[in-house]
Amino acid sequence: MTASDHALRYDDVPYPALVHPATHPRVIGAMATLFGLDAAPPDRCRVLDLGCASGTNVMSLAADAPESRFVGVDVAASGILRGRERARLAGIDNVRLEVGDLSADLDLGEFDYIIAHGVYSWVSPALQDRLLATIARHLAPGGLAYVSYNTYPGWHLVDLVRQLFLRQTDPEAPPLERVRQARAVLDAHIAGAAEGSMQRAILIHEQQMLATASDPYIFHEHFVAEHHPTYFEDFVAHADAAGLTYVADARPNHVLPGTQPPNVAAAVAGLKDRVAVQQALDHHLNTRFRWSILCPKGAARPDLTVAPEALARLHVSLPRNRELTLLEDGAEVHNAMGRRVTVRDRVVASFLEHLYERSPSSVPLVDLVDLSDPGGRVLGGALVGLFFSGVLSLTTGPIAAASTLPERPRVPLLNRVQAQLGEAATNRLFESQLLDDVGHRLFPLLDGTRDVAALAAEIGEPADLVEGLLRVYVDVALILP
């Protein structure tokens, strides 16, 4: 399949216009900072997004960082044209979207952050080489790259479903009709699979994963012609050959063995090599996807450090959906995977309470702890522990969102344009939030000039419904402070 055949598939069925939270420079930068690297400040940096589709991700970053410069490149021209129009409507002038083919010698300049989300596993091995070479060539000396990819062993099981879809649907059917057939085939095979069988368990698990997935996503994930999941250690070796060193994954909960279930942590405890530890974790956890951060080979060797200078650069926040219960001697809080984490320290519990009240906005870590004091550094270390346990977020830039409903609610212009175009809105946490019909009509009016009564009158809906909806938007971090 040539690059232009490939582009056609993305021109025919546009990839969903979504953002990917772990690609944010403030997220990548925080992990790299904890691993002893110097990350460019997220409000003054140069960012390249390779395989950016219609550029929603790179453009949402650009909208929030007017002093930074952004470039998005994709081989599918229709997405780039849609993206340019969206940028024009939203008045975003610090992003450049280009039609470009990774198989050519792209020359785009030098970047502090390079993002390639959803590209590496979905192109041919030859193009995977080109992708990593393009990253290595464009990365500034202290730069950081983010590459996501499907992994084995998890994908060995998912492949059961992909093969079912590929072989038991009509290859001549139009793309979205084929996805409809695939969903029906999956239902039929679950109904036919023996109760208690391994096959049934796998199929049901995938059915649950796909229940909330959009049809275009399923098409590009399961019907893409080139699909090459990889073992983590093979990816690291490939990156190394391209002149890139593995730093850590951008999602914290997979990084440290100590935050895994005790039997898993014990099983990998004897392994010294970082790559071997991560590969062993993938076998224990049946990992199917990774979000890997890379730096140029020859930069400082990444090593986990909780040095005060590193901590001083971080902002800490507690996402609003973490249930927090204060106890006599500490607190109980849910982490990102919904597991309960117990904190047996009253001071750390009081930090959690403070962050919960400010949530979803962040607080500079130095506002919570005195890093010049040994006790303060221990508390800082405890907060880093809660980050790697998936409880807290750490970022190199602040997060600011309303925690209560303002009298005249306001969202960024980009969100108003996204709503008008029928797209999901990027929230202050850099997540995509789907809007319902009322939301699509309400959002374009949220420019900070109207109160609830005026908004309700203008869209012809009851005021209590509009107010309820706005409170939901506050909860999901869509409203500006």
Ligand SMILES: C[S@@+](CC[C@H](N)C(=O)[O-])C[C@H]1O[C@@H](n2cnc3c(N)ncnc32)[C@H](O)[C@@H]1O
């Ligand atoms: C699965 S999509 C991911 C899109 C986007 N990064 C995201 O995650 O939302 C893969 C993207 O890579 C692009 N792509 C594939 N081959 C390419 C090539 N040779 N050069 C440039 N872009 C390519 C596709 O057009 C498509 O937009």
